[in-house]
Amino acid sequence: MTDLEAFRQEIRAWLEENCPPEMREPVRDDDDVCWGGRNFTFKNAAQKLWLDRCVAKGYTVPDWPKAYGGAGMTPAEAKIWREEMVRINARPPLSSFGIWMLGPALLKFGTEEQKVHYLGQIARGEIRWCQGYSEPGSGSDLVSLQTFGEDKGDHWVVNGQKIWTSYANKADWIFCLVRTDKTNKYQGISFLLFDMTSPGVTTKPIKLISGSSPFCETFFDNVKVPKDQIVGQLNRGWDVAKYLLGHEREMISATGGADRAGSLGATLGRNGALEDPVLRAQVALFDVDALAFTAMSEKFMDEVKVGKGHPAFPNLMKYAGTELNKARHELLMSAGGSTALEWESEETDGGALPRAWLRTKANSIEGGTSEVMLNVVSKRILELPGA
Amino acid sequence: MPLYLNEDQAMLADTVTGFLADEGSIKKQLRHYRDMNCKDGFGHALWKQFAEMGLTGMLAAEADGGLGMGHVEAGVVLKEIGRNLTPSPFLTTSVMGVTALSEASADLKGRYLPGVIAGDAVLAVAIDEGAKHRPERIAARAERSGNGFRLSGRKDFVVQGASADAIIVAARTSGSDSDADGITLFAVPRDAAGVGHNSVRLVDSAMASHVTFDNVELDGSAVIGEVDGGRALLNKVLAAGRLGAAAEQTGVASGAFDITTAYLKTRKQFGQLIGEFQALQHRAAHLYSEIEIADATVMKAQQLLDAGSEKAELMVAVAKAKAGKAASLAVREGVQMHGGVGMTDEFDIGLYMKRDRALAEFLGDQYYHAQKVAELSGY
Ligand SMILES: Cc1cc2nc3c(=O)[nH]c(=O)nc-3n(C[C@H](O)[C@H](O)[C@H](O)COP(=O)(O)OP(=O)(O)OC[C@H]3O[C@@H](n4cnc5c(N)ncnc54)[C@H](O)[C@@H]3O)c2cc1C
Numbered sequence A: 001m002t003d004l005e006a007f008r009q010e011i012r013a014w015l016e017e018n019c020p021p022e023m024r025e026p027v028r029d030d031d032d033v034c035w036g037g038r039n040f041t042f043k044n045a046a047q048k049l050w051l052d053r054c055v056a057k058g059y060t061v062p063d064w065p066k067a068y069g070g071a072g073m074t075p076a077e078a079k080i081w082r083e084e085m086v087r088i089n090a091r092p093p094l095s096s097f098g099i100w101m102l103g104p105a106l107l108k109f110g111t112e113e114q115k116v117h118y119l120g121q122i123a124r125g126e127i128r129w130c131q132g133y134s135e136p137g138s139g140s141d142l143v144s145l146q147t148f149g150e151d152k153g154d155h156w157v158v159n160g161q162k163i164w165t166s167y168a169n170k171a172d173w174i175f176c177l178v179r180t181d182k183t184n185k186y187q188g189i190s191f192l193l194f195d196m197t198s199p200g201v202t203t204k205p206i207k208l209i210s211g212s213s214p215f216c217e218t219f220f221d222n223v224k225v226p227k228d229q230i231v232g233q234l235n236r237g238w239d240v241a242k243y244l245l246g247h248e249r250e251m252i253s254a255t256g257g258a259d260r261a262g263s264l265g266a267t268l269g270r271n272g273a274l275e276d277p278v279l280r281a282q283v284a285l286f287d288v289d290a291l292a293f294t295a296m297s298e299k300f301m302d303e304v305k306v307g308k309g310h311p312a313f314p315n316l317m318k319y320a321g322t323e324l325n326k327a328r329h330e331l332l333m334s335a336g337g338s339t340a341l342e343w344e345s346e347e348t349d350g351g352a353l354p355r356a357w358l359r360t361k362a363n364s365i366e367g368g369t370s371e372v373m374l375n376v377v378s379k380r381i382l383e384l385p386g387a
Numbered sequence B: 001m002p003l004y005l006n007e008d009q010a011m012l013a014d015t016v017t018g019f020l021a022d023e024g025s026i027k028k029q030l031r032h033y034r035d036m037n038c039k040d041g042f043g044h045a046l047w048k049q050f051a052e053m054g055l056t057g058m059l060a061a062e063a064d065g066g067l068g069m070g071h072v073e074a075g076v077v078l079k080e081i082g083r084n085l086t087p088s089p090f091l092t093t094s095v096m097g098v099t100a101l102s103e104a105s106a107d108l109k110g111r112y113l114p115g116v117i118a119g120d121a122v123l124a125v126a127i128d129e130g131a132k133h134r135p136e137r138i139a140a141r142a143e144r145s146g147n148g149f150r151l152s153g154r155k156d157f158v159v160q161g162a163s164a165d166a167i168i169v170a171a172r173t174s175g176s177d178s179d180a181d182g183i184t185l186f187a188v189p190r191d192a193a194g195v196g197h198n199s200v201r202l203v204d205s206a207m208a209s210h211v212t213f214d215n216v217e218l219d220g221s222a223v224i225g226e227v228d229g230g231r232a233l234l235n236k237v238l239a240a241g242r243l244g245a246a247a248e249q250t251g252v253a254s255g256a257f258d259i260t261t262a263y264l265k266t267r268k269q270f271g272q273l274i275g276e277f278q279a280l281q282h283r284a285a286h287l288y289s290e291i292e293i294a295d296a297t298v299m300k301a302q303q304l305l306d307a308g309s310e311k312a313e314l315m316v317a318v319a320k321a322k323a324g325k326a327a328s329l330a331v332r333e334g335v336q337m338h339g340g341v342g343m344t345d346e347f348d349i350g351l352y353m354k355r356d357r358a359l360a361e362f363l364g365d366q367y368y369h370a371q372k373v374a375e376l377s378g379y
């Protein structure tokens, strides 16, 4: 038996022993997700047990170094971990912007003290993070952002407004893009971290078309941020921001894969909707795209591991994956018929289907819109001319 | 296994890419043989060069004088064939024909494989009966007669049929037309009495035959594999051929895409390069994404087929459908983005459109394979 096979056996046995049965049920909605943080209430004992067990082994962030709360898995081992998790339908023990976005950025740009402190908190699910990038006047054109941090010697005083800050009202800390030099567009932004309970921070939830209010307007009124809470160099926060966006796009693109649900038609086959031959044909054509994208995702991950592939490729993945996910939910709605219109009935889990359908519309907006992704692909990969 | 070429495969790709970009180019091969109205539709000299490079027998077992390689390697060759629109009997002979012969008797292998490997012989495969690919229904019939069989029926879209040294024919030896069982594969020699060819030139300048079999006498040694038990072997030949055609289509798509983006970077209108127009940039970027996804899918299917995985059948269907979608988009966008010159014979982009059309039909189009995906997924 090779080392990797032995490793797989070990993981499989550990999961069998330690993953509670309730944590092998599909995640139905946001309420089922374990986000961690100071104010998080666990939905049930199994959710907490599953988190505690994984934290003890470093399995919330399996490929981070052990010193920072991870399990120190190699890329090949981490792939096995993911495969074994999927095999038993295990829920992720912990989901967070800390794991997906801030963590990778800190691993690359953070100081040793920052890594030990912040990464450890993320790995243990102690601190929940939110992302303060977008502003009312700066969405796709993020680099035009205006929120300003005034230098006061040992700290900055931050003033301004962010918008679309996901879970800002539930988060403990924010990673935030702040202008620290008004004379330099790209090299005048710093990447700051601060506590959402700092005096001067307020949030105001925004209600979405899906009915929930997961994101906020976030206001900063003379917020004091100590100087050691900067990631990377002063005025070079754009480098950190871009690096982080790459990870964000990878993460969002993963939602398009067919691996979670398998073939769409196979799941719809049971409800009779596929008796309509034209709908069935559309679903079959969709499944071709979905299964094909699964192969693309696998290839992408394999190439990332060995540093192959174009650095702008996550943009393509984000574009393709999110457009696919939207198409999937359009078909789910058609197949659902009038049941899929029910917004508040018990039988429909409180309108889970139409709410999820509407939520997917944000996939091709959040983290950079599809149009912006296509711009990046055409400029950076295809090297087409023009501004 | 990671989803990219390993070192040996990358080396093969390097060699084949250089070789076909030069010797297999559109000018030296496709246009040359088309313009001289060549009756075979391909050049024998290049076929001989394929043999010298060891490509003709790459899928044949080493014990049979081949290289014992797999579908990933064959796909490397086919992708470059597609990129250069090289007319070649490689797919029907070295991929489908050799796959069929892998289960033939030593005698039959001895009759055809050495010629194939040496680049002297060519094989054709006769499956379709009608304008659309429907291998589930096979009506051509071989009745037992003495020690052998007597074959009657008609086959369509037999690519390079008239130049083949042998045609591998899927015929019914028992049961009714739509039965899964009762199929037998035969190797019908070129000079067999009662074989009629109506050879026609296709849109992509390849030659294909409507073949009629009128009481063709075949001795028992013409049987490949088991009598009545040929469906599994037929499926193996189909999988190899479909995946090969898909690989070729990814090459067609890349070739069309490359000349189109090159054109976007040189053609000026309204005082600027047309590649500066966002309307074209977004379509080009979307197309690129589709081609990349098709590429990954084809390679995934090749690896699964080489590994003998039970998931291979599904992924081959996905690959043929996805490569078909991507290549079709590539040639349509290619012609459109060329503007008026895209309609001229002088520019190559139209040739890509024609080859893609032929490959799209070959062994099932994207609709056939999407239907297959549905069936295999249980709906
Ligand atoms: C569900 C959700 C969660 C979010 N979470 C967060 C978060 O946690 N933190 C955060 O900071 N932000 C978050 N965002 C904000 C998100 O990043 C922005 O919405 C996104 O960057 C687009 O900016 P915008 O909304 O201002 O749209 P705009 O930039 O105004 O775009 C409007 C339209 O114009 C198009 N467009 C813009 N520029 C171009 C161009 N150059 N070429 C072609 N078309 C163009 C866009 O594609 C879009 O279709 C979230 C958004 C959503 C929907």
Ligand SMILES: Cc1cc2nc3c(=O)[nH]c(=O)nc-3n(C[C@H](O)[C@H](O)[C@H](O)COP(=O)(O)OP(=O)(O)OC[C@H]3O[C@@H](n4cnc5c(N)ncnc54)[C@H](O)[C@@H]3O)c2cc1C
Binding pocket: B267, B268, B269, B270, B274, B277, B279, B280, B336, B337, B338, B339, B340, B341, B343
């Ligand atoms: C069969 C045929 C018959 C014809 N007959 C005649 C005739 O009888 N008389 C005559 O005078 N002409 C004729 N034409 C010429 C025809 O009008 C031109 O081909 C057409 O105007 C396009 O110009 P072009 O070929 O130079 O393409 P280009 O203008 O070079 O266009 C190339 C590509 O760039 C795109 N493009 C160009 N500008 C923009 C932009 N601003 N934004 C976005 N995309 C852009 C185009 O849509 C196209 O996809 C004929 C053409 C054909 C194919």
